[in-house]
Amino acid sequence: MRMKTTLITLAILLVVGSASAEEFFIEAGEENSLTFYSKAPMESFEGSTDQIVGKVSADLADLSAGVLVEVQVDMASMDTGMKLRNKHMCENHLETEEFPQAVFRAERVLKAPSSPLLPGGNADFVLVGTMTLHGITREIEAPVSVRCIETDGQLSLQISSSFQITLSDYEIKRPKFLVLKLNETQDVEIKLTAWEARK
Numbered sequence: 001m002r003m004k005t006t007l008i009t010l011a012i013l014l015v016v017g018s019a020s021a022e023e024f025f026i027e028a029g030e031e032n033s034l035t036f037y038s039k040a041p042m043e044s045f046e047g048s049t050d051q052i053v054g055k056v057s058a059d060l061a062d063l064s065a066g067v068l069v070e071v072q073v074d075m076a077s078m079d080t081g082m083k084l085r086n087k088h089m090c091e092n093h094l095e096t097e098e099f100p101q102a103v104f105r106a107e108r109v110l111k112a113p114s115s116p117l118l119p120g121g122n123a124d125f126v127l128v129g130t131m132t133l134h135g136i137t138r139e140i141e142a143p144v145s146v147r148c149i150e151t152d153g154q155l156s157l158q159i160s161s162s163f164q165i166t167l168s169d170y171e172i173k174r175p176k177f178l179v180l181k182l183n184e185t186q187d188v189e190i191k192l193t194a195w196e197a198r199k
Helices: 002-019 083-094
Strands: 022-026 033-039 044-049 052-058 067-074 101-110 122-133 136-151 154-166 185-196
Touching (some): 067 122, 101 136, 122 154
Antiparallel strands (some): 022 185, 033 044, 052 067, 101 122, 122 136
16 A cells, blocks of 8 residues: 555656646757867868757756757758768768768756746756767767747747767768868857747
């Protein structure tokens, strides 16, 4: 009987805990961008895409309770400003026909703020999750800045993050020719707007 009561109590706590989480959705388009920067002695360039979708679930009153995030990036849509360079990058290095998406998933928060995230407010913390790129999944820590905005009664989260990706960690071949001379380590910057689900 005691075990049954404990299970019922746990189920109630889980329902109450999940009820306070709000859901926000990221849709592909100009509100969002992922940009990588490649700097090398002979050549520097960048590539970017706005083809990003995802979902954020968070209790804005208590971010330390955890934030569930999933972001998917269409890697074939990455544009470096040169068609030939795009072609080489997709076919020979990212191999986007076999690995069309990069996926970031996170559910753990480090250095969460103690105060709630209210409309007009900001929060800075670190998300711990996994990055799946080129068929390889690795744990990653990403520093995140979030601003909460209310527009016509609907909340949105403006999310930004900067981190680094090492090509060898994801078994991405480093180009040998000049036109696409990538560094081993790439700087990545991501800016997203996640909109609250309409009630």
